[in-house]
Amino acid sequence: MKFETIAIHSGAGSDPGTGAIAPPIHLSTTFLRGADGEPVAGFGYVREESPTQERLETALAAIDGGAAALAFASGMAAGAALLQALPRGSHVLLPSDGYYTYRALAAEQFERWGLTWDVVAMHDLGAIRAAMRTETKLVWMESPTNPLMQISDIAAVADLSHRAGAQLVVDGTFATPALQQPLSHGADVVLHSTTKYLGGHSDVQGGSLAFQEKGTFFEASNRVRTLIGGVASPFNSWLVLRGIRSLPARMRMHCENAAAVAEWLVRNAAVDVVHYPGLKSHPGHDIARKQMSSFGGMLSFQVKGGREEALAVASRTKLFTPATSLGGVESLIEHRATSEGPSSTTPVNLLRLSVGLEHPDDLIADLEGALSFLH
Numbered sequence: 172m173k174f175e176t177i178a179i180h181s182g183a184g185s186d187p188g189t190g191a192i193a194p195p196i197h198l199s200t201t202f203l204r205g206a207d208g209e210p211v212a213g214f215g216y217v218r219e220e221s222p223t224q225e226r227l228e229t230a231l232a233a234i235d236g237g238a239a240a241l242a243f244a245s246g247m248a249a250g251a252a253l254l255q256a257l258p259r260g261s262h263v264l265l266p267s268d269g270y271y272t273y274r275a276l277a278a279e280q281f282e283r284w285g286l287t288w289d290v291v292a293m294h295d296l297g298a299i300r301a302a303m304r305t306e307t308k309l310v311w312m313e314s315p316t317n318p319l320m321q322i323s324d325i326a327a328v329a330d331l332s333h334r335a336g337a338q339l340v341v342d343g344t345f346a347t348p349a350l351q352q353p354l355s356h357g358a359d360v361v362l363h364s365t366t367k368y369l370g371g372h373s374d375v376q377g378g379s380l381a382f383q384e385k386g387t388f389f390e391a392s393n394r395v396r397t398l399i400g401g402v403a404s405p406f407n408s409w410l411v412l413r414g415i416r417s418l419p420a421r422m423r424m425h426c427e428n429a430a431a432v433a434e435w436l437v438r439n440a441a442v443d444v445v446h447y448p449g450l451k452s453h454p455g456h457d458i459a460r461k462q463m464s465s466f467g468g469m470l471s472f473q474v475k476g477g478r479e480e481a482l483a484v485a486s487r488t489k490l491f492t493p494a495t496s497l498g499g500v501e502s503l504i505e506h507r508a509t510s511e512g513p514s515s516t517t518p519v520n521l522l523r524l525s526v527g528l529e530h531p532d533d534l535i536a537d538l539e540g541a542l543s544f545l546h
């Protein structure tokens with residue numbers, strides 16, 4: 172089946188008790204046990220597994236083409252469970268550009284978890300090779316990256332990781348499974364912050380891990396989740412499941428709108444550089460074409476000037492709302508260096524856009540108005 176069909180029908184099926192077409196939300200925290208003390212329907216306690224979450228996990232595995240998937244309370248909870256599943260003494264390679272909080276997690280928690288790490292430029296295969304150690308167990312990459320929109324070659328990094336005896340996890344939040352299928356390019360695990368495009372309406376937090384194999388890495392991550400409790404709630408599972416149904420349709424329009432905005436920004440005199448993998452001028456464009464079916468709804472650009480000019484632009488837009496996060500139907504603009512805080516390495520003149528589903532003409536007119544004072 173094609174992706175659009177999988178997105179609609181995975182984890183669906185009418186409710187056997189009532190015939191309801193929309194999936195029921197089972198809020199129960201505990202489930203009936205039989206005379207032998209065992210759960211009668213396979214569910215025991217909500218921290219372990221629950222029916223709405225199970226439907227979501229069926230869908231998550233299907234849309235990423237994985238053997239199994241786990242639903243979490245957030246993208247960070249998903250990533251942390253994977254990292255805590257590594258044996259003590261493991262070495263991890265993290266991307267130099269990528270979701271900032273994972274690098275904060277490394278700096279503040281890895282030592283306590285018995286992990287060591289290095290930060291490398293993940294689009295540079297030579298740099299990855301040079302950073303590999305015998306105890307490297309996990310390579311962590313994002314493509315496209317947050318916020319510089321760098322592209323890494325998933326198949327090449329997977330190959331390099333496997334030769335060194337490490338597994339590859341790809342944070343595919345920006346691309347979503349609608350545009351990019353990391354497991355089919357050799358990744359072992361794909362992570363999403365479902366808070367973003369999978370939820371799609373800026374009203375639910377969640378995370379997911381989909382695994383190439385239902386093996387020891389899956390089991391260990393599942394065990395961490397059960398013990399620590401970072402599982403998705405029934406209601407949040409339901410919202411993410413609902414979001415998945417319209418993901419392919421939304422992504423088509425996000426891509427169209429972002430491409431229009433990117434092409435317009437490139438020609439604007441107040442803009443220094445535009446980071447969007449759909450532009451032919453983007454250094455990762457050819458690799459992006461190879462591994463993505465389209466280029467997504469996220470982009471960033473650097474204004475001529477510095478922090479003040481960038482902040483001024485973000486405060487002058489009317490449709491692009493100044494806020495962090497991404498992937499909702501409404502367009503957002505963010506001064507990323509401020510959100511990341513004092514240790515951020517993001518250029519101070521950079522603005523990140525989550526291009527929503529408004530009409531592209533209105534979005535472009537909004538940016539035109541906000542940038543005009545810089546000409």
Ligand SMILES: *Cc1c(COP(=O)(O)O)cnc(C)c1O
Pocket residue numbers: 245246247248270313317342344345364365366367376377378
């Ligand atoms: C938001 C985000 C995360 C973290 O997800 P939360 O749901 O906020 O915990 C991880 N990776 C990327 C690329 C993100 O954008």
